[in-house]
Amino acid sequence: MLLESQIAARAKEIHTDGYPMSIGEVLSLYKDGDIDVHPEFQRIFRWNESQKSSLIESILLGIPIPPIFVSQRADGIWDIIDGVQRLSTIFEFVGVYRDHEDRLISPLVLSSTEYLPALEGYSWEVDSGSGKVFTNAMRRDVKRAKLEFRIIRKESDENAKYDLFQRLNSGAQLSPQEARNCLLVMLNSGMYSKVAELSESVHFKETIPLSDQKESQAYRQELVLRFFCQAAFSGSYTELSVEYGQYLTRWMRDAASAYGTDLSPIRVDLFSRTFKLLNEVLGEDAFRRFNGTKNLGPFSIACFEFVTSGVSANIDFWEGHADRLAVRVQSVWSAPEFRENSGTGVSPRRRVPRLVLNSRQYFSTVG
Template identity: 30%
Template sequence: MVVHLGARLYASLMTDSAAPDAIVEEQFAGEGTGVELETTDDDASPAREIEPWDPEKIRVSTKSFSLRNVLDMIDADDLELAPDFQRNRVWKARQKSRLIESLLLQIPLPAFYFAEDADGLLRVVDGLQRLSTIHGFVRGQEFALDDLEYLEKDGSKFSDLEPALQRRLHNAQIVVHVIDPSTPEEVKYDIFKRINTGGEPLNAMEVRHCMSRTRSRDFLKRCAASEAFQTATGGVLKDHVRMQDREAALRFCAFRMLGDISNYDEYGSLERLLDWAVRQIDDNAALSDSQLAALFEDFELAMNNATLVFGGHAFRKWPTTSERYSPINRALFESWAVVLADYDERSLTPIASAIVRKAREVMTSDPNYIASISSSTSDARRVEMRFMVPRRLVSRLAS
């Protein structure tokens, strides 16, 4: 049974004795995302050690820019809008038009946040949707104004506006808080989480995407776009509106690079581990091109093996009491993918049906395993449990 419930009720359902059919699908804008809602309890984790910020290292300066200047920086790649960030597309035509109308009416916009790197390049931290909309209207001619409240300019593109109104847009001043490159990376993440204000709050993966570098973004995009991944996940994560496709790939990479699952304790939470994994991928010195290529091969092998063994039920809860297709479960994804990457097709084919039978049994009758893939999934004991079970299961059948 798949139900659509709030996170609080989901947490009350998913206890150590939770029924295996109590599955809750994550929602966005009133629609299911194809991914099971997950509670990690990262902030409540007793293993997490809070490290105080050093105020001397936190530098945020306030500057004023004209929109013409900002648009020029975007065109010159001096200001990065985090390409292929899906949430840009959530804004409706009316929202976009009303933003442009506010500028034409000379109504000040809320402040923006940019992060500066060591090379002087800027990345948008807060205000991505607003700047994407303005750039699309002024430079890309991507949409015409519609459903305006005060100005009679419905149907007008930028080129249709009088020169005076075009100048008004170009000369509009915006206030920008710029995070200095000397600010520690983990502090930048925390600042982002505190100040992102645009509409629906960003999730951790969306924050990570906006703050990461091109190397990791391109790599995770490649993983998520691979045919093997799309087949294994039934296509439900394709161009995912909440970037769960990229997060799934990152979770595989993080635990694959981690190696011994006991090393997880060093990070204290799943989010810290994923942040570390992004930094590793972004750093050529930490992960060479050849190592990154090998990681992609492992990822594709895991996806192909998951399809071989589980078919359409790969990475989904599949108790013996139901044949329904459940939403993708991220805890199942990371653990089973990492385990399956250790085997080739020839060794798995003869034991595939036995793996399915045993996996369904533990998803049905083992309360500790069910808990490990259902709630408080960042807890070190539950992480260890969900990796240990499939590793032992497959190893015994393959021996």
């Protein structure tokens, strides 16, 4: 049967092991560099002090902790797929955790918890002056506690760990871009760092005023990816075969494989030139609706897609006609090429290809 053959084929692509390991053993692996917890994740996952203390409480009381999923790389090192915050909290509490710049983080001092309110102020072994330090017996109990690991072995399909990450975190309190950021860290940390750097560039930020909520959801980094994805688009006017968010994630995975080579679609110079020009000409009005007299309203993603695609595709031309760019951008809001392919009734999977392709022609002249 077709279903049985598909199950058999896919099952052969994923090889897993599962076994418990003491926290002491895990600490040794981390100190030896045999576990990569991707400290860049700390910018994405946000556990507060209460959540961290609750994890230590669970370990002390023997409350079961969800399994930690790892992928074994070709060099034998374990990549953490699910469980980054659990492990980094333990490492931080013990005082061995290092951030993305390899700096040793100050040891965690615990706060009061539901079942162990007396945990308030306790630390692993460094006395902060309160006298509240774990005893040798308590430290041994923690190091002997077991964590359950699920391991995807190195002979598994190359995409298995990324697919597993997406499945495990589909219900997590992550924005779509925060989930992409985690994937990108595992795929190519260099590309992640560059995207994060570009998202904080002055000209880019000044053209895109965002709400605090959007800022907290890594939306700027999504816009950076969208810019490069649009610039690299080579499809037709036909709507995308999948939802745009899925399309962007797939594109990012391919881009991560090419990053650092001559085929990389991450063209930093193009990004910098485009937003420098738009900022100098329009500033924060670059992607806000123009009513014929003035700009008003919030940032428009459809305008962003249309304007950045068209200007970047014709950047040499517009750098020589900067004095006329503001008028051209403002005219977008009355142009049928834009109006007929944007708005609430047009889905992103249909909107994006049409806007990107139309804009390249629309911005090829001064009008």
